[in-house]
Amino acid sequence: MSELTLIIGNKNYSSWSLRPWIFMKTAGIEFTEKRIALDTDQTKAQLEPYFSNHKVPVLLDKNRIIWDSLAILEYIAEKYPDCHGWPADPQARAVARSVSAEIHSSFFELREDLPMNCRKKFTGFSPSSAALKDIDRIKAVWKYCRERFSQKGPWLFGAFCIADAMFAPVVFRFDTYGVLLNGFEKEYTQSMLSLPHMVQWKEAARQEKEILEFAEIKL
Numbered sequence: 001m002s003e004l005t006l007i008i009g010n011k012n013y014s015s016w017s018l019r020p021w022i023f024m025k026t027a028g029i030e031f032t033e034k035r036i037a038l039d040t041d042q043t044k045a046q047l048e049p050y051f052s053n054h055k056v057p058v059l060l061d062k063n064r065i066i067w068d069s070l071a072i073l074e075y076i077a078e079k080y081p082d083c084h085g086w087p088a089d090p091q092a093r094a095v096a097r098s099v100s101a102e103i104h105s106s107f108f109e110l111r112e113d114l115p116m117n118c119r120k121k122f123t124g125f126s127p128s129s130a131a132l133k134d135i136d137r138i139k140a141v142w143k144y145c146r147e148r149f150s151q152k153g154p155w156l157f158g159a160f161c162i163a164d165a166m167f168a169p170v171v172f173r174f175d176t177y178g179v180l181l182n183g184f185e186k187e188y189t190q191s192m193l194s195l196p197h198m199v200q201w202k203e204a205a206r207q208e209k210e211i212l213e214f215a216e217i218k219l
């Protein structure tokens with residue numbers, strides 16, 4: 001058994017869980033996965049031991065408990081210096097940290113209006129003007145990174161790094177709600193959706209039976 005355990009929520013809905021999961025899978029870091037279904041009568045008690053305010057994801061490393069997706073990713077980058085958590089170039093790294101912090105602390109309208117729901121596919125969904133502002137900012141962030149730092153690969157900073165993992169749930173959201181994308185935005189989302197582990201996550205999401213009504217948008 002691996003020394004690391006990653007506690008995640010429902011794959012269909014838990015956007016925050018996807019971030020460390022996809023990064024660790026893509027980096028080839030072994031871990032045991034423990035899924036706790038959210039919003040059930042048992043969820044609170046099941047998450048009680050981890051001091052995470054009853055939220056996922058949580059990483060367990062022997063007697064250490066690390067919660068919050070970005071903190072987990074930082075911990076992994078430090079524990080495995082060769083996993084390419086952050087770009088090697090200091091300027092690229094500073095921007096990668098900035099955009100990761102931004103996606104972590106912003107875009108509330110997008111989260112509210114376009115909840116992650118991997119197994120759904122909407123046609124004719126119109127984001128609110130507030131959500132559109134978030135979407136436009138995300139596209140601008142991708143453009144900024146890609147124009148400056150992505151000479152050596154399809155990802156925001158060339159090689160896949162924590163910043164890409166932070167944006168992975170947004171890619172599922174854009175796909176689910178049919179957000180209009182151009183040129184490099186389409187290429188970037190296509191690269192992300194084609195990652196074998198993204199395909200695997202979505203397939204597992206499809207197998208899940210739970211329905212969280214608050215995350216189901218009715219057109």
Ligand SMILES: N[C@@H](CCC(=O)N[C@@H](CS)C(=O)NCC(=O)O)C(=O)O
Pocket residue numbers: 009013014015016017038039054055056057067068069070
């Ligand atoms: N900032 C935290 C947010 C974690 C979070 O809100 N997780 C959601 C699932 S995606 C959760 O556990 N919700 C359960 C609840 O709030 O009861 C992180 O990045 O890990």
